[in-house]
Amino acid sequence: MGLLIMDLNHLDISLPTSNGAVTLGSVLKFILILSFSxxxxxxxxIYLRRYLKDKVSKDVGETILKILYxxxxxxxxxxxxxxxxxxxxxxxxxxxxxxxxxxxxxxSIIGNLISGFFLMVxxxxxxxxxxxxxxxxxxxxxxxxxxxxxxxxxxxLVRIPNQQVFTTNITNVVGHPVRRFEYTVRIRYSDDANAAxxxxxxxxxxxxxxxxxxxxxxxxxxxxDSWVNISVRIWAPVSEWxxxxxxxxxxxxxxxxxxxxxxxxxxxxVRIQADARKVPIQSDAEKIPAExxxxxxxxxxLNYEERVLA
Amino acid sequence: xxxxxxxxxxxxxxxxxxxMEKIGQQWIYRRTLGDDNxxxxxxxxxxxxxxxxxxxxxxxxxxTPNLLIEFEKTLLLPGGARRKIFLTFPIEIGIFISDRGxxxxxxxxxxxxxxxxxxxxxxxxxxxxCKHWISEVYSTSPSLNPLKEGIMELTLRNTSSDWASISKxxxxxxxxxxxxxxxxxxRARMDILNKNAxxxxxxxxxxxxxxxxxxxxxxxxxxEAFGVYNLQKLGFVPLKFYMGWGF
Numbered sequence: 001m002g003l004l005i006m007d008l009n010h011l012d013i014s015l016p017t018s019n020g021a022v023t024l025g026s027v028l029k030f031i032l033i034l035s036f037s038x039x040x041x042x043x044x045x046i047y048l049r050r051y052l053k054d055k056v057s058k059d060v061g062e063t064i065l066k067i068l069y070x071x072x073x074x075x076x077x078x079x080x081x082x083x084x085x086x087x088x089x090x091x092x093x094x095x096x097x098x099x100x101x102x103x104x105x106x107x108s109i110i111g112n113l114i115s116g117f118f119l120m121v122x123x124x125x126x127x128x129x130x131x132x133x134x135x136x137x138x139x140x141x142x143x144x145x146x147x148x149x150x151x152x153x154x155x156x157l158v159r160i161p162n163q164q165v166f167t168t169n170i171t172n173v174v175g176h177p178v179r180r181f182e183y184t185v186r187i188r189y190s191d192d193a194n195a196a197x198x199x200x201x202x203x204x205x206x207x208x209x210x211x212x213x214x215x216x217x218x219x220x221x222x223x224x225d226s227w228v229n230i231s232v233r234i235w236a237p238v239s240e241w242x243x244x245x246x247x248x249x250x251x252x253x254x255x256x257x258x259x260x261x262x263x264x265x266x267x268x269x270v271r272i273q274a275d276a277r278k279v280p281i282q283s284d285a286e287k288i289p290a291e292x293x294x295x296x297x298x299x300x301x302l303n304y305e306e307r308v309l310a
Numbered sequence: 311x312x313x314x315x316x317x318x319x320x321x322x323x324x325x326x327x328x329x330m331e332k333i334g335q336q337w338i339y340r341r342t343l344g345d346d347n348x349x350x351x352x353x354x355x356x357x358x359x360x361x362x363x364x365x366x367x368x369x370x371x372x373x374t375p376n377l378l379i380e381f382e383k384t385l386l387l388p389g390g391a392r393r394k395i396f397l398t399f400p401i402e403i404g405i406f407i408s409d410r411g412x413x414x415x416x417x418x419x420x421x422x423x424x425x426x427x428x429x430x431x432x433x434x435x436x437x438x439x440c441k442h443w444i445s446e447v448y449s450t451s452p453s454l455n456p457l458k459e460g461i462m463e464l465t466l467r468n469t470s471s472d473w474a475s476i477s478k479x480x481x482x483x484x485x486x487x488x489x490x491x492x493x494x495x496x497r498a499r500m501d502i503l504n505k506n507a508x509x510x511x512x513x514x515x516x517x518x519x520x521x522x523x524x525x526x527x528x529x530x531x532x533x534e535a536f537g538v539y540n541l542q543k544l545g546f547v548p549l550k551f552y553m554g555w556g557f
Contacts, residue, residue, distance in 0.1 A: 176434055176436075177430065177434075177436075177437055177438065208370055208426035208428060209373075209428055211428055211429050211430055212427055212428070212429040213429045214430060214434065235434075237373055237428065237439050240373065
């Protein structure tokens with residue numbers, strides 16, 4: 001490698017720059033050093049990733065790796081700038097002006113870059129989190145310098161620019177250690193609501209991941225048209241809430257049915273009042289004053305669906 | 311049940327059935343507990359099984375390394391006082407496979423006979439998930455079923471000048487050290503720092519004669535249990551637990 005770089009210095013094609021002449025050899029040397037550094041940084045990144053795997057969480061490890069990787073490349077780049085005729089100290093002076101020009105020229109890229117930096121510092125989301133960002137829901141698989149990668153629940157890869165991530169509302173589903181879910185269980189008016197509550201509480205108590213604190217709550221929430229609504233609110237660890245939510249609902253249904261507490265179908269009470277009796281047509285002479293017909297009240301409970309079909 | 315077992319063997323106790331037998335060239339490990347059946351094929355000879363109590367944080371699923379023990383009755387400890395109490399803690403039974411000389415230990419199975427329940431210690435936004443256990447407070451070591459419960463000797467130390475009202479203690483599994491021989495034993499401490507904060511940890515030194523006053527067996531014969539958390543490569547994990555949301 002060293003020999004190759006030495007030989008490159010003998011290439012006498014020179015380009016005029018503000019910092020003196022730059023030979024083609026020095027440009028090639030610059031490219032080689034940068035390529036070699038990139039390769040070295042990548043190899044180091046792989047080894048460091050393995051080393052940090054058991055030491056720190058994945059998101060922290062990835063952030064450390066990115067800072068080290070890009071930091072190393074930036075330092076190598078700056079220190080080798082003289083090879084292509086740029087004085088690094090001049091960057092400090094020209095930095096402001098260059099920054100403004102670059103900022104206007106590549107506004108979105110710089111915006112994404114800065115947003116990416118703030119995302120890594122503020123960390124509203126971490127790799128592995130379940131999030132919802134701009135109508136995209138899924139797992140964060142990577143937070144890169146320019147963009148954030150989401151794997152949706154149905155397995156699609158979505159790349160969201162960091163600027164959009166940073167400026168939009170982020171819902172982090174696993175941001176807190178626990179979360180609550182809720183059911184509404186309907187029982188008949190003829191059923192004992194206290195018994196239903198006791199059965200549901202007993203099931204919750206038997207479920208390991210239904211947390212004791214914050215305590216679950218089971219209560220009659222509403223007296224509906226055709227049923228009594230019982231609200232069930234349970235807190236569960238974020239990693240387990242979906243499993244317990246899907247499992248417990250069916251268990252509640254089965255346990256209630258085993259105790260003759262049923263989930264009612266929609267019901268409506270229909271009162272049919274007969275106020276006139278069909279009488280044969282008679283002449284005026286034959287007309288007998290009609291006796292008042294006693295009200296006959298028919299009360300029936302019809303299933304809504306049956307009524308519609310009828 | 312606890313101890314070393316050289317295959318082929320078969321054990322049945324408290325509804326747990328564990329066996330290891332050779333079928334053809336393979337060893338088959340079988341475990342049954344109620345409706346829960348586990349069967350594994352082990353390739354290789356000259357292995358032995360170690361059954362011992364492990365940290366009660368692996369079943370039904372390892373979701374937290376913290377154990378919260380709630381006291382049945384609240385304790386009041388004067389400022390500057392130091393007292394020793396005995397609590398119970400849940401046991402999980404770990405089955406390990408190893409080469410001779412306990413080299414290359416590998417966890418094969420974990421089971422539990424105790425009630426499983428979780429709780430949150432602290433706030434919803436930043437609390438800590440814990441396995442939950444309710445314990446009576448004893449002044450002497452209680453007699454327990456070693457497959458279900460262990461004895462924890464807890465030294466309470468109130469470093470503040472105020473009275474401390476203590477109703478729970480949270481422990482990190484990373485520092486747990488279990489000993490067994492008939493009973494299962496663990497020694498822990500809890501330092502009350504102020505009205506709302508305490509720190510818990512475990513005593514890692516071997517058991518000594520000072521416990522002879524309590525009704526326990528000869529401590530020299532007690533074996534140190536292999537822990538599941540000891541097998542994991544620990545990074546920068548604190549062995550103590552800081553209770554910042556009260557006790």
